[in-house]
Amino acid sequence: MAGFSTAVTGLKASTAMLDVAGNNIANSSTVGFKSSRTEFGDIYATAVVGAGSSNTPGSGVTVTDIAQDFSAGTIEFTNNNLDLAINGSGFFQLDDGQGSVTYTRAGAFELDKEGFIVSKNGKYLQGYGLDADGNRLPIGNMAVTEKESPPKATENIDLSFNIDARSDAASLLPTYNKDEPGSFTWTTTDRTFDSLGNEHTIKYNFAEQRPVKQVLNFQLTTPTNYPEISGIQLQAGDFDANGRLIDNSPATTGYDELAVADDRIDLSTVVYDTGTGELSFELKAWATDSGDVLVEEGGATLANLNTAVEDRYRDANEVRVYTVTPGAGSGTISLAGEEIQVSAADNTADGIAGLIAAREARILENNPSIESIQATTNAAGDVILQVRFKADEGDITPEPGQLNDPYPVTVTGNVTAAHDADASIQGDNSYRGYYRMYAYLNNEELLDIGKVQDPGKGTLTEPGPILVQFNPTNGLLREINGQAFPAGGQVPALTIKGADPANSLTEITLDLTGSTQFASASIVKGSLQDGYTKGDLIGVTFSATGEMVASFSNGQNKSLGVVAVATFENQAGLQPSGDTEWAATLDSGDAIVNPPGTGLNGTLRSAALEASNVDLSEELVKLIEGQRNYQANSKTLETMNAITQTILQI
Template sequence: MAGFNTAVTGLKASTTLLDVAGNNIANSSTVGFKSSRTEFGDIYATAVVGAGSSNTPGSGVTVTDIAQDFSGGTIEFTNSNLDLAINGSGFFMLDDGQGNITYTRAGAFELDKEGNIVSKNGKYLQGYGLDALGNQLPIQNLAVSEKESPPKATERIGLSFNINDNKDASDLSRVFSKTDPGSYTYSTTVGTFDSLGNEHSIRFYFAEQRPVREVYAYEMAGATYTPEDTSTVPVTPASFSYPSGAQQMELSGLTFGAGADLEFDLSAVKRDIGGNAYIPLTTDAKARLADPVDGDPRIDPNSVYYDDANGRLVFELNAEYSQYGDPIATAGGTPLTTELATQDSERDANEVQSIYLDASVFNDATGLPNETIINISGKEIVVPAETSVQGFGELIDGAEQAIKDLNPDIETVEFINDGEPRIEITWKAETGDQPFVGVSINSGDALFFRNNNITTMTQYAWETNKGDNSFVGAYRAYAFLNDTEQLNLGKAPDPGSNSPSSSEVGPIMINFNSTTGILEAVNGEDVGSSGLAPRVTILGADPANPEDTILESDVDQLAGIQLDISGSSQFASESIVKSQSQDGYTKGDLIGVSFAETGEMVASYSNGQRANLGLVAVATFENQDGLQPSGNTEWISTLASGNAIVNPPGTGLNGTLRSAALEQSNVDLSAELVKLIEGQRNFQANSKTLETLNTVTQAILQI
């Protein structure tokens, strides 16, 4: 009777169903476990003759497959960054060290003594290595290969600040000193590191240019001049004379900076009230002096005069460059003695215009003979007859405010009587050069200004302080290592110094737009339309690197620290640091490893640095149902599954990576318990079939 075999197949199938359900239940807490499902098929015995007959009773049941369910399990978070879970499709790749590759969803990894990332049974997690540029290397064992982070010298500093525009530069001390807070406008400190990881600091000082012009005097004793290409003639102070018809004079090859000889214009000689001669430069010489390459553009060419009375050369620096660097001059190749003029070492950047009074028209007893009306820049002043010189001065002083109200750019109007009575009109320095103030006289025959000629009422050129507003928004920037040693910020050597270096220790100039307050220029280079400031190279800030003091301009990698002050401003608000950064750090020790969603293995160090040490590899298959279980929640590839397709997490259809998380078993306990009931019922039913068949057999035997 075939029924016995049929019942036996049913018992076997039910037993397998119970075994699979029991295995699922047993692994309901196994990390990365995938539940199995028992699949059945009926059995029919057929023969060639009569095949296809519909009255075949069948031969029972068989287990056609025990299929695994690869759906994702619940992801639970843990306290270990080495616990990994794949959120989506894919498998971790494991190598047993003998070249045997298995695949798993169980991501409970740890570090072995060599720093390799291994599974609980000691197999090596596979991934991509990364080179210094982050490019992928071939598949290999993932390992924490860098146990410490080497120090890195600071190469870049980002510093954005605001300097309070309300600070009055006139209040600053004349000479900068880092120990004198009254000599600079603002200071701030940035921490840095040298190439050995030692911590240092760079303190920056910003001193706004004061509204003054420095006056320099060069002793010219013993110099000679050449009039009109004749033989040289000694310069004799206090008795200057030159041949009739001579037009220019060359002072023994006098040069400023690297420029050509500077000639003086004898045809434009001026004499002061005492008759002393002052000789200005020729027009061509002024142009050479102003040349940014061959001359010295810090010097105001119109201020350069030969002072015959004292046998010296006198000139002024533009206000922007006061206290920036001493000019260098040579005569006949010999450096001249350079001394800051002791009598008038500084002069205000204001323009001062003088109107001289001819005091001889004032009778000592009766004063001015007739009433006179003068108009100074729109303000009419009536000077009554019989007014004395002193009374005239009082009228001028009394009209000061009215003149200033009509001319807001005028700072003061004063009457001065020091033997040369005059009206001095001083313009505000920030207004720059101004035309001579308008003056008119309506006085009959009582003209009382010098030479009785209103058109010549200008102060002598060598005494005139031309208006200079170049100081507005201009700052000298100093830097000191650890607030002790001054650093090289790229200051160009003073013209004419013949320095072999392209830069020297000293301050550089930074300039702000006086209208908008935004950064306009850094060390002579304009800020671009994008707002990015030219970089400043700081040399000498790495005591551990002797080459740090040398700027290698012919290579891409420059020595020193690149300073970027983009975004700095000069607004009328508190001086503050708006942003600050630097890229150096000291040595660091490994404190942990974590993984990004895209698979990067990131090492963290005690110095705050992070490094990508590798990239986890994720394998997928064309037919993952064809994988063969190999125990320890691992599978091996087969012909049915096809070869592994390996890519980083998050690429293509690969799932992303979760660090400090584990994928739990996907077993549904409720469903498995129901399967136990079904298996038990099926087993009992098949047992009943055997019992029934046995009873029938016994009945037949008793016939």
């Protein structure tokens, strides 16, 4: 009777179902475990020749497959950065070092004594190495190969700041001193590192150019000689009868050559006395204190004799000088638009001076560009009238129709006036927005930040200040060390030399992009440098795209490799090999290996593990179903046995 065999197949199938459900329940807490499902098929035995299939009762049931469910389990977070989970499809690739490769979703990894990342059973996690440029190398064992981060000398500094435009440059001390805060406008400090990892500081001092012009005096030993200034040898024909440098090209070329050789010099102030051998001139206001001027006599360098603080500078204000001569009777003086009536009684030097002094406040109120008006008398009985303009006005241009005077002094009646051109001084507001920038290593050693040697001395750079200029109308940076650039244009970088005591060849690139001169507090808006000291390994983390990043105590991070993730055309064809691992088979196809997050690969989660995907409630129901099926097949055997006993009793 075939019923016995049929019932036995049912018992075997029910037992397999109970075994699978029990295995799922047993691994409900196994990291990366994938539940299985028992699949059944019926058995039919038919003859080649005989009745049709409709007359075949069937021969029972068979287990056709124990299929695995590769759906993702819940990702649970941990405190161990080496715990990894794949958020999506894919498997970690493991190598036992003997040529056997398996695949797993269980990402509970750890470091062995040699620094390799291994699974709990000692198999090596596979990934891509990285070369010095960050390019991926062939797949191999992943390891933490960097235990320390070597020091790196600072090579780049990004510094942006705002200097308060409201600061009064005129209040600065006349002589710059790095240790005297009153001699510079603002200071800030960057920390840097040398090639051995020692920390240093670079201190920057910014001294706004004051509204003054530097006066230089030199003494030639032989008055019949002529000076050589900034590499230009001047000749007798370059000076007029009063010893002033003149522009009379093409007869002579000294004036033009000197203008090109050294644009810091105010050529209108160059005077040489052939009787005494005295040479004097002034620097333009923007260039004051920016460096030395090389003056030579027959190849010998001359020293600047004007070193006294009280004599070294003169104001950059424009001063107009007039001589007013009193007469008999009454008259009128027109001064900067103010009419001053002079009676016969007041038509004296003292009287006119008093009338002008009485109107000074009114004149200043109506003429904002004028700083002061001063009227004094001389021994000849004349009034010496000085109109002093504000330094910010610079060189005052004449009003329309007036060739010499923007604010002419005119007289009518019995008063005469004349403009004293020789005594007048032109203004110079070119200092506006200019700062001398100094840099010091550890506030001691003056650094070379790009100051070109003074004209006539060479073309190399040397320690000293450079000039930084802001546009005085909008406060934006517009010139660095003589290199001008448009608003929004590329800001020229500075090169700092000598800031690495351990390696004299180290150069630091300083970028001042974003610096401004607005009417707000002086602050550092951004400061960033790329050097660091030696660091020790403090941890390893993984990014979503698989990069293994080592973190060091000096704040640096370094990518050591990329985790490999394997996928299969038919992952259902993988063969379980224990320890929550699978092996590739002909049915699954070869592994397709790529970094996480590429193609169909899932992304990586660090400090996380994938829990088992077993649904306990579903498995408990399967236990009930398996028990019921087993009992039912047992009933079939019991019934068949009863029938057999009946036949035997006939």
